[in-house]
Amino acid sequence: MSDCKYINVHPDNPQARLLEQVVEILTKEGVIAYPTESGYALGCLLDNKKGADRIRRIRQLDEKHELTLVCEDLSNLSSYAKVGNTQYRYIKKHLPGPYTFLLPASREVPKRLQSPKRKTIGLRISPNVVTNTLLSYFDKPLLSASLIMPGDDHPLTDGWSVYESLNHALDAVLDGGFTGFEPTTIIDFTEEEPILVRQGQGEFNGDN
Numbered sequence: 001m002s003d004c005k006y007i008n009v010h011p012d013n014p015q016a017r018l019l020e021q022v023v024e025i026l027t028k029e030g031v032i033a034y035p036t037e038s039g040y041a042l043g044c045l046l047d048n049k050k051g052a053d054r055i056r057r058i059r060q061l062d063e064k065h066e067l068t069l070v071c072e073d074l075s076n077l078s079s080y081a082k083v084g085n086t087q088y089r090y091i092k093k094h095l096p097g098p099y100t101f102l103l104p105a106s107r108e109v110p111k112r113l114q115s116p117k118r119k120t121i122g123l124r125i126s127p128n129v130v131t132n133t134l135l136s137y138f139d140k141p142l143l144s145a146s147l148i149m150p151g152d153d154h155p156l157t158d159g160w161s162v163y164e165s166l167n168h169a170l171d172a173v174l175d176g177g178f179t180g181f182e183p184t185t186i187i188d189f190t191e192e193e194p195i196l197v198r199q200g201q202g203e204f205n206g207d208n
Helices: 016-027 049-059 074-078 085-094 129-135 159-166
Strands: 005-008 032-036 039-045 068-070 099-104 120-124 142-146 172-175 185-188 195-198
Touching (some): 039 049, 074 085
Parallel strands (some): 032 172
Antiparallel strands (some): 039 142, 099 120
């Protein structure tokens, strides 16, 4: 794949014919930028090893930096993480929403994507309509990283800026309008109690 496609969809009612172009690009091992509730993100399909390497290069991330799985819904999430009843109840209250949960990875998650010491994976379910509609075309999550350029503190928040900055490095930019830039709240839920790792948009409540 060579030329980066700029695909602009309606943020509340994304056009199927345009999303299908993005689906085709992802299926052919493409890497895209797409909107979330907390800025734009880079994404590829879970089994796209070269795509994961490209995402790391764009973000200048080392192998130890965990990428996140963005899932369509909770049934999808439970395929990739070991979730007990306590965790499930808590997560169900908070997702979809601006949260990333660190959870014990299941066998479905390739070892190269897990935190090497802890065997964990980050999982999200975004409330963004464009993201969730795109995910509905697949039976697997998007492997993702927030689109924070090296040296920046916040992610890029509009699709055209992403295209201007990264069209040489991506196969498509899915523009779903302006996004917020405050990051997700990261919660470590590898044990029985949730632990706040990073305070972001989502309010943290330690009670189950």
